[in-house]
């Protein structure tokens with residue numbers, strides 16, 4: 199566990215090094231860089247019919263990978279790890295009203311999250327999809343609103359929006375569509391102590407059947423993918439934004455409570 203002293207100069211230098219490495223990493227084939235350590239390569243779930251009567255949206259499962267060591271040597275300060283018994287005690291004490299038990303099942307009892315980013319907000323770059331069919335100039339605003347809605351749920355993470363993708367911690371790209379019958383996908387990377395260090399989100403403009411993604415649907419899928427970005431996984435109950443087939447359009451109280459509980463402990467294993 200490396201802990202960098204929170205001296206501003208150090209942090210600034212660290213960020214520069216971090217970003218340089220990130221852009222190198224992401225210029226490669228991120229899809230093939232998934233880790234086998236985290237329940238990583240999970241196929242997208244079933245129903246490719248995006249125009250289902252109930253407005254169901256199929257969201258892609260988040261996948262993760264271990265970042266190369268150079269990515270996290272110099273980075274934002276992190277909380278010290280907690281012994282698994284302390285992690286279990288804290289999680290159990292706050293589990294009421296959350297779907298933390300399903301998150302732990304999905305992630306093999308390991309919690310991944312970002313280090314606190316209140317003082318140095320996560321830098322988010324949202325791309326332009328103007329070259330694609332179905333583009334709506336309001337989409338970037340809807341995506342930023344989704345980030346901000348999560349940020350206001352009580353997590354110690356703030357977001358700032360940058361114009362240069364090479365200086366971003368999180369990159370959001372609009373794509374025409376996915377062949378797997380999904381509408382969004384998040385791929386994050388983490389360090390060896392389970393702290394998240396970077397993420398790419400892709401959002402589709404057309405569903406598998408060819409119909410265009412509406413503004414409501416874009417908002418919902420963006421909320422779902424930002425939930426993955428923060429460290430959440432899928433929950434069976436469709437009344438939450440983190441259901442694999444998204445039916446709701448806003449965060450539920452359990453969505454908020456679960457992410458708050460996740461951020462009440464350091465990243466790490468409960469086993």
Ligand SMILES: [Zn+2]
Nearest residue numbers: 257258259260
């Ligand atoms: Zn998902």
